[in-house]
Amino acid sequence: MSDESARELALLLRRLNVELDAVTARFAELHGLNRTDVRALVAIMDAARRGEALTAGRLGEAVDLRSASVTALVDRLEKVGHLRRTRDAQDRRRVVLEMSDSARVAGHEHFGGLARELTAAMAGYTEDELAVVRRWLEDMTAVITRHSRAQPDGA
Amino acid sequence: MSDESARELALLLRRLNVELDAVTARFAELHGLNRTDVRALVAIMDAARRGEALTAGRLGEAVDLRSASVTALVDRLEKVGHLRRTRDAQDRRRVVLEMSDSARVAGHEHFGGLARELTAAMAGYTEDELAVVRRWLEDMTAVITRHSRAQPDGA
DNA sequence: CGTAATCTCTCGACGATCGAGATAATCGAC
DNA sequence: GTCGATTATCTCGATCGTCGAGAGATTACG
Structure with a gap:
């Protein structure tokens, strides 16, 4: 193969990346959310697909936010009805998040x-x-x- | 082909997208920039590759920011030395940006x-x-x- | 028990973005 | 040329997302 082909593919990949970001941005705009909110919902959905329920702390790790920001994030999503907070019965310090x-x-x-x-x-x-x-x-x-x-x- | 293969590829694509975002985030972190700043620099570089020099307004369109935000953005990048502002000689309302x-x-x-x-x-x-x-x-x-x-x- | 560790939340601060409006330069009609 | 309309950028004040520090509550462990 030629370096020319490889470079073209790298550029195509970058363009694809941009368009994928646009899909996320569009979803966010349609639903009055910001990028982080969408990433959080995706993380929670992915976890649910794996059969886990995320806690606030785990969500923070998944989207790389500190606890203060996670609280605000969950507040936002809960306020618009996309999320429910539930105290974990086993460990009542934890807050379990359900979409x-x-x-x-x-x-x-x-x-x-x-x-x-x-x-x-x-x-x-x-x-x-x-x-x-x-x-x-x-x-x-x-x-x-x-x-x-x-x-x-x-x- | 099977839907199974297709779904796997879609998931691979998403994972690749996440990792590409991480590359951007890493570059930003290493250089004390935020995501928008990096996107702006990339936009300016891309334009330069096409032989154009971006103005403040064009940059705003490229990264989807209003003029007030572009001013702040360019202030940031200029302050750390990644950018130069130059008044356009032909149209002195315009500010030409050079990396x-x-x-x-x-x-x-x-x-x-x-x-x-x-x-x-x-x-x-x-x-x-x-x-x-x-x-x-x-x-x-x-x-x-x-x-x-x-x-x-x-x- | 009691002390340390863990999990979430509150508070105050900071930074990125925006809308509205100001300033300056260009364009077009006359 | 001159004047109003348009264009390009900037200033100002407000809002929102994020964070660090620390408080409150719960659990783990000696």
């Missing part, structure tokens, strides 16, 4: 819809082709992950 | 380094394989772009 049905529906409508469209667009590809794409995505993700984790203490 | 060498070097070091690593990781692929990846990226980008632009007035 409301309205938030779940909104999320599925927006992001689920996108997932369906993406799936449909992949209908024209053979399994072999998608295997190549998958390998490429995994390789690129590995490189990017390594890059973003490099020399974490500013050495 | 300093230090910002250019920092950007090339961080993002150029990543680009090199990505290119290297693609060395093991044939041109045919990369052509498949490129077609796939273009298709997915088209779907995502359409999705983020849909029904712009909340219909």
Whole structure:
């Protein structure tokens, strides 16, 4: 392969990244949320998919916010009805967060819809082709992950 | 192809998106900038690559900020030496923005380094394989772009 | 028990963004 | 040329998201 092809793909990837961000921004705007709120809802949905219920602290780790900000964040989402606070019965210091049905529906409508469209667009590809794409995505993700984790203490 | 493969690829894409965001966040942290500042520098660099010099107003359109915020943004970047303000000679209302060498070097070091690593990781692929990846990226980008632009007035 | 550790919340401060309006420069009609 | 309308940027005051410090409540452990 040529460096030319590789550079083109890198640029395509960046453009795709920008457009994906726009999808998030659009969802946020439609629902009167900010970027962090959306990231939080996604984190809670992802956790739910894994069968866990996030606590306030875990959510803070997931979206990289301090406890004071998490309190404000949860206040916002609870006020508009996207979230419920519940004291954990086992450990009553903890606050368990549960998404409301309205938030779940909104999320599925927006992001689920996108997932369906993406799936449909992949209908024209053979399994072999998608295997190549998958390998490429995994390789690129590995490189990017390594890059973003490099020399974490500013050495 | 199966829906299973498609869904996996969609998830991989999302993960890649998250990691790319982390690269940006890391660059910002290393240089004491926020996300918007980085997006602004990238926009100015991209424009320079196209042979244009951005004005304050154009930059605001590029990063979706109002003029008051652009003024503050440029103040920040100028204060730390990443940017220079220059009055446009033809139209003296305009403020032309030019990146300093230090910002250019920092950007090339961080993002150029990543680009090199990505290119290297693609060395093991044939041109045919990369052509498949490129077609796939273009298709997915088209779907995502359409999705983020849909029904712009909340219909 | 009692002391330390953990989890969330409150409070005050700071920074990024915005709307409204001010200032300055350009354009267009006459 | 001159004057009003338009364009480009900046100033000011307000709002909102985030944070550090520390308080309050609960649990863990000796």
